[in-house]
Amino acid sequence: MTLYLHLKNERIPYIIKPSKARSLSLRYPNTEALLLVEVPKGYSEKVVEDFIRKKSDWILKHYRNRQNLQHQRSTFWANVEKGKILYLGEQYSIVFQEAAHNRVQMKDRQMRINMSKSTRKAPLKSILYPALRALASNYLKKRTHELAQHTHTIIKTVRIKDHSSKWGSCSSLKNINLNWHLIFLPPSLIDYVIIHELMHLREMNHSPAFWQWVERFYPKHKQARKQMKAYQWLIGIFDSH
Numbered sequence: 001m002t003l004y005l006h007l008k009n010e011r012i013p014y015i016i017k018p019s020k021a022r023s024l025s026l027r028y029p030n031t032e033a034l035l036l037v038e039v040p041k042g043y044s045e046k047v048v049e050d051f052i053r054k055k056s057d058w059i060l061k062h063y064r065n066r067q068n069l070q071h072q073r074s075t076f077w078a079n080v081e082k083g084k085i086l087y088l089g090e091q092y093s094i095v096f097q098e099a100a101h102n103r104v105q106m107k108d109r110q111m112r113i114n115m116s117k118s119t120r121k122a123p124l125k126s127i128l129y130p131a132l133r134a135l136a137s138n139y140l141k142k143r144t145h146e147l148a149q150h151t152h153t154i155i156k157t158v159r160i161k162d163h164s165s166k167w168g169s170c171s172s173l174k175n176i177n178l179n180w181h182l183i184f185l186p187p188s189l190i191d192y193v194i195i196h197e198l199m200h201l202r203e204m205n206h207s208p209a210f211w212q213w214v215e216r217f218y219p220k221h222k223q224a225r226k227q228m229k230a231y232q233w234l235i236g237i238f239d240s241h
Contacts, residue, residue, distance in 0.1 A: 002034075007056050012063050016048070024051045026059065033066035035059060072233045080124065085111050086234075087135070089186030094128075096120060104131040129238055136160060136183035143187075144176055144194050151217050153198045164236040167228070170197045172204060184234050192224035 005012040014035035019025070024047075025038045039048055052059070076086065083094045092111045099114035106112075113131055120127075137160045144158045156174040163169075163179040170176050176197050182190050195218045203210035214221045 005035075005052060005056075005059065007060050010060060010063060012059060014052075024048065026052070026055055028062055028066060031066060031069055033063050033070065035063070069233045073237060076234075076237060080128070085128065085132075086184045087111065087132075088139075088183065089189075104135060106135065125238065132183060133160070133180045136180035140178045140180070140182060140190070140194075143190065144178065144198075147191065147194050147217075148198055151195065151198055153201055155198070155201070162236075162239075164239060167193045167235070168197045170200045170204075174201055176201075179235060181234050181237060184237075185231050189224055189227060189231070192218055192221060192228070196221075 002013050002015055005014055012035060013033070014037055016037045016039055019038035019040050021038065021040055023040065024043060027036050027038070028034070029036050037048065037052060079085070079091070080094075084091050085094050086092075087106060090109070092106065092109050095110050095112045097112060097114045098117055098120070100116065101114065102116070102119065103114040104111065105114075111131070113127065115127070140160060141158045144155070147153075148155045154174060155176055157176070159175060159177045160180050161177050163177075163181075166179065167182060168176070168178045176194075178194070178197070182193060185193075196214060199210060199213040199217070202213050211221070218224065
């Protein structure tokens with residue numbers, strides 16, 4: 001049963017779930033604005049209520065973050081329905097053209113998708129996903145190899161992934177993994193993510209030495225890290241709709 005907590009003009013939904021843990025805990029298990037209160041056996045209703053009230057600031061902060069996340073994602077999909085798509089930090093118009101072979105091209109601030117008449121009948125999301133992923137694969141792989149050469153970094157393979165919580169990763173085998181959702185970000189921030197992962201091939205940690213390497217090739221990395229937070233909602237956007 002969903003209960004509601006009233007905090008500073010916000011009506012915050014939450015559910016209570018029995019827990020085998022020793023103490024009370026609060027968490028938002030996913031991107032939804034539904035708080036989960038886990039209660040071990042033996043805790044009275046008053047103790048639980050007092051615990052929730054003491055955590056009201058934390059609850060309110062994370063609730064509003066999730067509300068904002070949902071608003072941004074809803075706006076993204078509303079724009080898609082209006083024929084607009086985010087690409088490299090800019091809005092492009094989506095244009096469909098009937099053709100014998102499927103093809104996607106970005107030109108004159110338009111995303112031109114060529115496809116057969118039968119394919120056009122498919123849901124918009126299922127059409128856009130492979131098109132955007134193909135664009136991301138081409139752009140990200142090419143740019144990673146360019147920056148690897150620029151930073152004198154040896155890499156083995158660049159893989160494009162459907163990460164649901166991070167922009168990129170790397171391995172000691174010199175493989176770079178990049179989230180295809182990066183294609184929505186401005187090129188300068190894409191470069192930051194790529195250089196970040198490339199420098200991990202020199203330092204597999206976030207030590208001062210690592211950040212010195214990052215600064216050498218991306219001096220404005222501190223600003224970029226802050227800017228990246230504004231795009232966090234895009235990770236897994238195609239899974240959320």
